[in-house]
Amino acid sequence: PALLELIGVGKRYRIGGESIRALDAVDLTLTGGEFVAVVGPSGAGKSTLLHLLGALDSPDTGSIAFRGTEIGRLDDDAQSQFRRRQVGFVFQFFNLLPTLSAWENVAVPRLLDGVSLRSAKPDALALLDSVGLAARADHRPAELSGGQMQRVAIARALVMDPPLLLADEPTGNLDSRTGAAILDLLADIAHEAGARRGVVMVTHDERATERTDRTITLVDGRIGADLRSERSSG
Numbered sequence: 001p002a003l004l005e006l007i008g009v010g011k012r013y014r015i016g017g018e019s020i021r022a023l024d025a026v027d028l029t030l031t032g033g034e035f036v037a038v039v040g041p042s043g044a045g046k047s048t049l050l051h052l053l054g055a056l057d058s059p060d061t062g063s064i065a066f067r068g069t070e071i072g073r074l075d076d077d078a079q080s081q082f083r084r085r086q087v088g089f090v091f092q093f094f095n096l097l098p099t100l101s102a103w104e105n106v107a108v109p110r111l112l113d114g115v116s117l118r119s120a121k122p123d124a125l126a127l128l129d130s131v132g133l134a135a136r137a138d139h140r141p142a143e144l145s146g147g148q149m150q151r152v153a154i155a156r157a158l159v160m161d162p163p164l165l166l167a168d169e170p171t172g173n174l175d176s177r178t179g180a181a182i183l184d185l186l187a188d189i190a191h192e193a194g195a196r197r198g199v200v201m202v203t204h205d206e207r208a209t210e211r212t213d214r215t216i217t218l219v220d221g222r223i224g225a226d227l228r229s230e231r232s233s234g
């Protein structure tokens, strides 16, 4: 079954009197268990698409259904509720809180539910273990390497157990070997858990498409290519 189904999705930005078409009649179905790369030249609409998938913004035209429920026209409160429950976000520069330890950073999204740090700790530690960082749980971001910081950020993105993980240039600030390991981790996350979770990544990383199940190329706000890799996701 589809995780996300986009039909005729269009998005314009208005600056002054000018109107820029960022996405133009995009049709797209994403399913759980897929590790998807969105690639294309600068200005093609990649960030705009990622923002719409994560309900950070709304389309002007068309519909976006998440597991059959329209999310394209939610009000601000419902959008933020959707993001908190259904989406994990991973960023190029990690966006960790510098004064908190690794496990506290992972636990932060739980605090908004009124869960105490203490009661969120076991899950946070288990998640850090699952991304290979059990030994760094008490370290602050400044004491971690870039790859380790990204692992903390990925663990944080998973702490609410979201069915959708969105990543914006997750390897953009990492050397190639470290970046490759992060791509492998994101692939594992998409493929585990009975294919319940989809992972969508905007990337300029040339090696990324060797590890994804599917590569969508955007050109001028339209899907120019949508290729599945031979390698099965199992």
Ligand code: ADP
Pocket: 013, 014, 015, 020, 021, 022, 040, 041, 042, 043, 044, 045, 046, 047, 048, 049
């Ligand atoms: P990409 O991520 O592929 O570089 P974007 O989605 O950021 O592309 O941008 C697509 C088009 O929309 C570009 O022409 C960009 O300048 C424009 N755009 C993106 N975000 C905004 C915004 N907030 N306000 C105005 N124009 C925007």
Ligand code: ADP
Pocket: 043, 046, 047, 168
């Ligand atoms: P990325 O490098 O991830 O493609 P961008 O540099 O395109 O991101 O955009 C960074 C942020 O600025 C995004 O939130 C995007 O919506 C916004 N943005 C992009 N282009 C414009 C623009 N022309 N005017 C205003 N905001 C923009």
